[in-house]
Amino acid sequence: GENVEQHPSTLSVQEGDSAVIKCTYSDSASNYFPWYKQELGKGPQLIIDIRSNVGEKKDQRIAVTLNKTAKHFSLHITETQPEDSAVYFCAASRINNDMRFGAGTRLTVKP
């Protein structure tokens, strides 16, 4: 089955710096790659997603890149703010949101 690896497990940056989180997946049939942000005591919330027919997608300070050949995708957050501090999960899905998640990255943005 699908296996999603995520790195790093923790990431600490200064406010204003960029943060990059990387994921790899194993199932070449996966074609949907969402990123979720999870704040303490809450469920995961979608922040950006990308489909396999696109190499890059950007939404304000957040961007995601996808390399299908290498089976990896990355989340880039620019100009980080303290409120970006949370756990971020990548996921890969083949059909119907049968998402397999990465292990998560705890991002801390220091003021």
Add this chain to the structure above:
Amino acid sequence: EPEVTQTPSHQVTQMGQEVILRCVPISNHLYFYWYRQILGQKVEFLVSFYNNEISEKSEIFDDQFSVERPDGSNFTLKIRSTKLEDSAMYFCASTAQGGNTEAFFGQGTRLTVV
């Protein structure tokens, strides 16, 4: 803003007992999911449900688990005979359509099996 709601927020149960976790998906959504997250670990897919039947299920979703949409609003996950290793946060999610689209998650039910 519409949201997925889950009850209870925390459930403690004795090993071997049955538990039912409840979810109210977003009202016009048609696809429903259960995920679980063991403390400190990744979120794991359990099952997807559409048109009153299971669409997909993972290897975790064995005969001890079942799902049901007993009425027009609720979506439940039943664990027949709980084990210690069932202790986890259980998340319900829903989507408006099939395929891969934005999934909206509830705030979760923390299940503790003692």
